[in-house]
Amino acid sequence: MSEKNLVIGVDLGGSHVYAGVVNMKGEVLVKKETDIDLSHNADTIIKESIIPVIKAAIEDNPFLKENIKAIGMGIPGNLDSARGICFFSPNFKWRDVYVTPPIQEALGLPVFMLNDVRSAALGEKHFGAGKGINNFVCCAIGTGIGGGIVCNGNLILGEKEAAGEIGHITVDPNGHLCGCGNYGCIEAIASGPNIARRGREAMEADKESILWKMVNDISEVDAFVLFKAAKEGDKTALKVWEETGRYLGICFAGIIHTVNPQRFIMGGRVANAMEFFLPALKEEIKKRARMVPPDSVEIVHAGLLENAGMIGAAALAYEKIGVL
Numbered sequence: 084m085s086e087k088n089l090v091i092g093v094d095l096g097g098s099h100v101y102a103g104v105v106n107m108k109g110e111v112l113v114k115k116e117t118d119i120d121l122s123h124n125a126d127t128i129i130k131e132s133i134i135p136v137i138k139a140a141i142e143d144n145p146f147l148k149e150n151i152k153a154i155g156m157g158i159p160g161n162l163d164s165a166r167g168i169c170f171f172s173p174n175f176k177w178r179d180v181y182v183t184p185p186i187q188e189a190l191g192l193p194v195f196m197l198n199d200v201r202s203a204a205l206g207e208k209h210f211g212a213g214k215g216i217n218n219f220v221c222c223a224i225g226t227g228i229g230g231g232i233v234c235n236g237n238l239i240l241g242e243k244e245a246a247g248e249i250g251h252i253t254v255d256p257n258g259h260l261c262g263c264g265n266y267g268c269i270e271a272i273a274s275g276p277n278i279a280r281r282g283r284e285a286m287e288a289d290k291e292s293i294l295w296k297m298v299n300d301i302s303e304v305d306a307f308v309l310f311k312a313a314k315e316g317d318k319t320a321l322k323v324w325e326e327t328g329r330y331l332g333i334c335f336a337g338i339i340h341t342v343n344p345q346r347f348i349m350g351g352r353v354a355n356a357m358e359f360f361l362p363a364l365k366e367e368i369k370k371r372a373r374m375v376p377p378d379s380v381e382i383v384h385a386g387l388l389e390n391a392g393m394i395g396a397a398a399l400a401y402e403k404i405g406v407l
């Protein structure tokens with residue numbers, strides 16, 4: 084099979100970096116990974132982890148090296164993607180880091196970058212649950228809540244590339260402190276760690292909950308434990324998920340009135356518990372999104388699961404070089 088146009092998709096995650104050779108069908112042909120030592124500065128991470136892992140993927144692919152046309156990167160943080168600058172990444176503690184210029188220089192290929200959830204939205208658009216859908220919103224729920232908005236077929240970045248930061252929409256003016264510094268963001272209620280926090284609070288008020296039997300110490304309760312307890316029918320866990328759905332619904336109703344998507348595409352680990360928060364989420368949308376026909380918005384699981392980060396970054400590179 085001829086693979087004339089190939090790109091490298093780079094997924095910069097919590098403590099790992101993955102680089103993959105991805106073809107135009109969104110298939111990962113080669114995958115390399117390495118650990119990142121978060122105690123190192125940005126320069127060292129780029130030179131000693133990111134560049135070598137991309138090099139390894141380029142060298143070790145079974146096709147012609149010359150067929151690799153570009154590199155795409157998904158990065159968790161606020162970026163000026165045109166200039167290749169990461170203004171702030173809470174995960175890496177990066178501030179004003181030039182990311183793409185040293186990589187471009189070392190490898191001699193065009194390098195493009197985008198916020199990780201925004202590039203994941205491009206992956207869904209070309210290869211996943213957004214295929215053939217002109218208006219959709221990706222919502223990734225894990226440690227935080229990220230988003231990507233595709234409107235009339237195009238990913239929206241906005242003036243400062245913050246379009247899609249749906250995790251920081253306020254849904255409770257008196258709510259909990261968010262990592263961004265605001266109070267009551269949806270992320271401060273419905274991200275994995277905040278679902279866990281609410282779960283622990285709810286459990287304190289219900290000594291009968293089976294959650295007490297599932298852990299040695301209350302501090303071990305996380306979103307996954309709450310998911311397992313909900314599967315067992317635990318009332319307290321089910322209530323926490325229902326409340327999660329309600330707040331997500333409030334958030335989504337606002338998004339519906341702003342960009343009117345046909346579909347929300349749910350990714351991230353917390354989306355695995357969707358069966359427990361979806362009914363309340365839908366009910367809340369029905370109640371609050373009054374300017375669209377009822378049930379006109381679908382909520383579905385992401386189409387790309389494993390390798391979604393690399394495939395999304397590859398989709399970005401393909402779009403940038405004009406072949407997708």
Ligand SMILES: [Zn+2]
Nearest residue numbers: 251261263268
């Ligand atoms: Zn926030």
